[in-house]
Amino acid sequence: MKKLRVAIIGCGRISEVYRYVFKQLSDRVEVAYAVDKVIEKAEDFAKDFEGCEALRDYKQCLDKNIDVIHIATPHHLHASMAIDAMRSKINVLTEKPIAISLEEADEMIRVAKEENVKFGVIFQTRYVKGCMDIKELIEQGKLGKIVAxxxxxxxxxxxxxxxxxxxxxxxxxxxxxxxxxxxxxxLDRVLWLVGSDIDWVEGHVDNRLHKIVEVEDVADALVRFKNGCDYHLYATNCYSYDSPIQIEIVGEKGKVGLKQDLAWVEIKGEEPYEIRDGYDGLTVGPNYWGCSHITQMKDFYDSVEKNTPIFIDGKEGRKALELIRAIYKSSKEKTRVHFPFQD
Structure with a gap:
């Protein structure tokens, strides 16, 4: 099988995961270009892949017979880089968030359709085995009506x-x-697991500790889904360490949840059990990055090669951004924000 020629734009912190995955998938991909405005970072990445060229300007590789471009740059660059690549008939898989505005996200989705290329957004934690198994239980009706x-x-x-x-x-x-x-x-995992459109959200954000920056370091919100489920979210960067993320979904027949990547299931009348991810080969980066980048990237490559739908495409990637933007609006205007929402 012909290898996919890939390029990575952005050789910063998260690129170590891509370095690892590309090595694991060397039978499927040829890493042709590593791009970073700091050329030393691009050169350091490129040295691990035979024939890989280091570049400062991503536009230099857009006409070089590339199959897939991976975008791992600061958030505000995702939209322009993805659109340029897709205009060059290159498939794009970008790190989250899809963009920083819904207008940008919508343009990215439109261009992908217009150019008939694959466009995906990295939300690797959906691919954790426990998360996938929980989704299947919900779809099978094992939890009954989802209430919270x-x-x-x-x-x-x-x-x-x-x-x-x-x-x-x-x-x-x-x-x-x-x-x-x-x-x-x-947010992405809860939206996917609940599987309902949002009705409205009321939220609040604040900066309580990190006065050197202008953005929020704490947030809370109540999200009402159209299926009646109420979603309570809380997030802060003010804690003493990176405590495992806690997610819980409650149904009329039981409840399920995730503690980081460890899933647990409690269904009425059945013995409780846990689901551990069977893949533990990824050892680079913080543990909250998980080990599922490789699973999502393989899935994306399959879609490119077989011309099948993308699991987490632009429309899916947009959903979490829409909720986040609505929470910001709700907090700023001290009001309930109804969906669909466009800022």
Whole structure:
């Protein structure tokens, strides 16, 4: 089988995961280009892949017979880079969030359709085995009617986390704080597991500890789904360490949840049990990155090669951003925000 020629734009912190995955999938992909405005970072990435060229400007690789471009850059660059790549007939898989505005996200989705290319958004935590199994239980009706959900994220981000970056902690480049950068994975999983459109949201964000930045470091909200489920979310970067993320879905017949990537199931009349992810080969980066980038990337490559639908496409990737933007609006205007929402 002919290998897919891939390029990565952005050779920062998260690129270590891509370095690892590309090595694991060397039978499927040829890493042709590594791009970063800091050329030394691109060169460091490229050295691990024979024939890989390091570039400062991503536009230099757009006409080079590339099959897939991976975008791992600051949030505000996702839209312009993805659109340029798709206009060049290149399939795109971008890190979350899809963009920092719904207008940008909608344009990305439109261009993907217009150019007939594959466009996906990284939300690797959906691919955790426990999360997949929980979704199947819900769809089978094992929990009955879903009545409530919650997600709690209590992490630690010191001031140095923001001081070491020229884009973290800014509205115009990061697009927000703890919601759009850390808690977005929790939101995405709850939205997918509940499987209903949102009716309305009331939320509040604030900056209580990180006064050196302009974005929120704490957020809470109540989300009412059209199926009647109430989703309670809380997120903060003001805790003493990165505590495991807690997600719970409650139905009339039982409840299920995730503690980081460990799933648990309690269905009435049945013995409670846990579901552990069977893949533990990923050892790079913080443990909250999980081990499922490789699963999502393989799935995306399958879709490219077989011309099948993308599981987490632009429309799916947009959902978490829509909720986050609505929470920001609700907090700013101190009002309930109804869906569908467009800022």
């Amino acid at each position: 959900a919650r997600s709690y994220l209590s992490w630690h981000r010191p001031d140095s986390y923001y001081l070491e970056s020229d884009w973290k902690g800014t509205w115009d480049k990061e697009g927000g704080g703890v919601l759009i950068d850390q808690a977005i994975h929790s």
